[in-house]
Amino acid sequence: VTVEMKSSKVAIVRMNRPPVNALSKDLMHGLRRTICDLEDNDVKGIVLTSSSKVFCAGLDLAELLNPTQEFVSSFWKELQGLWITLYSSRLVTVAAVNGAAPAAGCMLALSCDYRMMSSKNVIGMNETKFGLFPPPWFVELMADTVGRRKAEMLLLQGTLLSTEDALACGMIDQIVE
Numbered sequence: 727v728t729v730e731m732k733s734s735k736v737a738i739v740r741m742n743r744p745p746v747n748a749l750s751k752d753l754m755h756g757l758r759r760t761i762c763d764l765e766d767n768d769v770k771g772i773v774l775t776s777s778s779k780v781f782c783a784g785l786d787l788a789e790l791l792n793p794t795q796e797f798v799s800s801f802w803k804e805l806q807g808l809w810i811t812l813y814s815s816r817l818v819t820v821a822a823v824n825g826a827a828p829a830a831g832c833m834l835a836l837s838c839d840y841r842m843m844s845s846k847n848v849i850g851m852n853e854t855k856f857g858l859f860p861p862p863w864f865v866e867l868m869a870d871t872v873g874r875r876k877a878e879m880l881l882l883q884g885t886l887l888s889t890e891d892a893l894a895c896g897m898i899d900q901i902v903e
């Protein structure tokens with residue numbers, strides 16, 4: 727995770743785990759620590775974005791291949807901790823979605839106060855496409871953002887929306903070129 731101060735009050739927080747910013751346990755820990763440190767330093771707002779062409783590919787599936795019970799438990803704790811920290815942060819949080827944002831990548835964006843997204847990208851929770859279902863708090867985030875029925879349809883079908891369709895249903899707030 728890298729931090730660039732745009733002024734004394736606004737920080738650009740970039741996920742920097744090539745090639746796709748898959749959320750490993752370490753990346754989630756680093757993100758959470760970064761947000762907490764900025765909160766402690768009188769910063770007012772952050773822009774969460776990526777240093778590569780993918781915003782965030784969601785959870786690191788490689789780390790979740792044949793894990794021990796202990797690892798799954800600590801991974802889950804880190805995931806929940808990151809969500810709680812970002813969602814409940816006192817900072818003004820803006821997601822600048824500058825690449826694909828599937829599954830937990832979408833969760834990060836929906837946990838922010840405002841979402842802008844570049845065109846020709848995709849965002850959504852596609853877990854059902856590979857036999858998983860998003861955790862309940864992912865579901866609630868989506869329902870709070872786009873409405874319950876729309877969320878049910880998107881989540882059941884594991885739909886990834888284009889930037890334009892995401893704007894049309896309110897999943898994002900602005901398209902930025």
Ligand SMILES: CCCCCCC/C=C/C(=O)SCCNC(=O)CCNC(=O)[C@H](O)C(C)(C)COP(=O)(O)OP(=O)(O)OC[C@H]1O[C@@H](n2cnc3c(N)ncnc32)[C@H](O)[C@@H]1OP(=O)(O)O
Binds near residue numbers: 745782
């Ligand atoms: C503790 C239990 C938790 C249960 C939770 C259930 C909820 C699950 C939430 C999730 O987030 S699951 C993850 C879902 N993510 C996806 O479906 C995204 C999959 N990836 C893609 O669609 C694409 O990679 C991309 C993000 C659109 C980028 O495409 P691009 O063409 O730019 O790159 P690729 O050539 O596809 O990938 C490059 C490289 O990265 C590896 N990779 C991609 N995604 C992941 C990932 N999520 N985890 C780990 N690794 C990933 C991909 O395999 C390639 O690797 P190499 O072949 O180069 O080694």
